[in-house]
Amino acid sequence: MSLPMQIFNLFAVTASYFFIFAATFSIQKRAMEVNGGENEKRLVKLKCSVQNYDWGRIGYDSRVARLFERNCGGLVDEKKHYAEFWIGTHVSGPSFVEGTDNVSLKSWILQNPKVLGDVVVEKWVRDLPFLLKVLSVGRSLSIQAHPDKELAGLLHKLQPNVYKDANHKPEMALALTEFEALCGFISSEELDVVLESVPEINELVDNSCVDQVLTVDKNNGEVKEDRVLWSIFTKLMSVDREAISTALSRLISRLNCEKEIRELTSKEELVLKLEKQYPNDVGVLAAFLFNFLKLNPGEALYIGANEPHAYLTGECVECMAASDNVVRAGLTPKYMDVKILCSMLTYKQGLPEILKGVPLNPYTRRYTPPFEEFEVDRCVLTRGATVVFPEVPGPSVFVVISGEGSMMTSSSEESVSEGSALFVPAGTEVCVSTESELELFRAGVNNKVLMNPLQ
Incomplete structure (x- = not known):
């Protein structure tokens, strides 16, 4: 075969492949357009993830376990803790589109970005900006706070295995049952009472800090209350474990004796309960410094960046920015970063707002x-x-x-x-x-x- 004829045949074969590819691409494009149009208005059923943290309720006592079983058809382990049911796109617990071959909601949204709407795509690119959860709390979560965006970015860069993303995590808990939580620091007046009535805390922090709190109102603003609170909280959280263990032993012994002759306050009863859950933990003492809240079903508590809190018991629906960043410093066997937590908190005092809808x-x-x-x-x-x-x-x-x-x-x-x-x-x-x-x-x-x- 002559060279011109070979060149002609090669051109013909190449052209045929091109037309086949173009036709196939056109068909796929039309199919994507059709599917995209359908996806823009249809309901998408999801298979969701569960988290088995130790503080979760066990087996069928957990609403999370029952929801997970009905959602995914899996068997509930009667000896396992079921803590959180996640609905969203976060990598730590992604949801998947039902009826697909394990396609995640995140991947599906990336293929169909119009389902987010122009405002969300413009502001948050191609992802859900929020994460919805159901929580079944059997025992206290850690004393914790969630970093703002700037700190989250830094922590994620320094310790990506601990701080899983670079986003902030404002959140809201909406009670399904009676729901108890610690949230924010107590008022100055309540702090005065604590420092006078809980000698075990006085023994662990510098007496000069206590004196500053008790006289701050007389100093014409020379000493800022939040700085005094910061000093007390930081010193308490930094005390060595042996000293904490000794102080807690005296505290628990004292409260059990006083229980025989007077009715303990709700905070004192809580401290006795927390000590059984987390023996020798500084968080038990720190609980005296936080607001103790009880939500009724249908009431909601929201928590901004850098605000201390700990959920204690009950079940709730929780919504938050799409993040899993938590800085812990007590009531937990998990990794704690006391210095970061103490430095990041706002130290605002007083009761948080409760939403009733x-x-x-x-x-x-x-x-x-x-x-x-x-x-x-x-x-x-x-x-x-x-x-x-x-x-x-x-x-x-x-x-x-x-x-x-x-x-x-x-x-x-x-x-x-x-x-x-x-x-x-x-x-x-x-x-x-x-x-x-x-x-x-x-x-x-x-x-x-x-x-x-x-x-």
């Missing part, structure tokens, strides 16, 4: 913390009731806590029951109905951000 309709209340990433709706439907969640220009995730019913959009309908978790694209109206009863929660981007993205 704003009614949207007879069945739904909205809880809006002062954070951009999220808000939460709680919906409790009675027998035969129907409610509509209007379309919003951002994504939502839903989790069904109890009951059964149906959810419907303009292009899909799904039967839902306890444990069902769903992603709903931006711009999608959702109708929920039940012939029995149904309790569910919706998490979405803070509506103020969606409506005023430039603010």
Whole structure:
């Protein structure tokens, strides 16, 4: 065969491959467009992750375990702790799209970014900015705080195995049962009382610090209360373990004796309980310095960056910015970073705000913390009731806590029951109905951000 003919044949074969590739690409592009159009309005059922931390409730005593079993069909281990049920895209506990070959929600969103809406894509790129959880707390979580963005970025860079991402983690806990927590530092007046009535703390910190607190109101502002509180808290948290053990032994002995002749305060009763959970732990003493809160079902507590807190007992729905960063310094066997925690805290004093929700309709209340990433709706439907969640220009995730019913959009309908978790694209109206009863929660981007993205 002549050289010109060989060149011609090679050109012909190359051209044929090009046309085949172009045709295939065109078909795939049209398929993606069709699927994308469907995805923009349809309900996406999710298979979700569970976390088995030691503080979680055991076996079927844990709501988290029951939700996980109904969601994924797995067996519950009666001897295992079930602490957190996660709905979101975070790498530490990703959700997966039901009916796919293990496609994560994060990957699915990357392939279908329109489901987030323009505001979210512009502000947070191609990912959910929030993470929704259900918690079943059997015993106290650690005394902890979550870093702001600047500190989170630094900690992640220095210790990526401990601090898993570079994001901040403002959060909100919405009580499903009676829910107890420590949150924020007590007022100056309460601190005076503690320092006068808990000698075991006085023995561990410099007496000059105590004297400053007791006389600060008389010093015409020469001594700042937050600096005095910082000094006391830092010195207490830095005391060696042997001294803490000795002080706790005296404290517990004293309280048990006094219990025979007087009624202990709720904080003193809590300290006795915490010491049984975490013997010889400085966090037991530190509990005297924090607000002790009891939430009723339907009440919510929000916590900003650098605010100390510890959940104690109960079950809740929790929403937060998409992060897993925690700095710990007590009531835990896990890694603690006392110096970082003491240096990062705001040292604000006084009770935190408790949200009771704003009614949207007879069945739904909205809880809006002062954070951009999220808000939460709680919906409790009675027998035969129907409610509509209007379309919003951002994504939502839903989790069904109890009951059964149906959810419907303009292009899909799904039967839902306890444990069902769903992603709903931006711009999608959702109708929920039940012939029995149904309790569910919706998490979405803070509506103020969606409506005023430039603010």
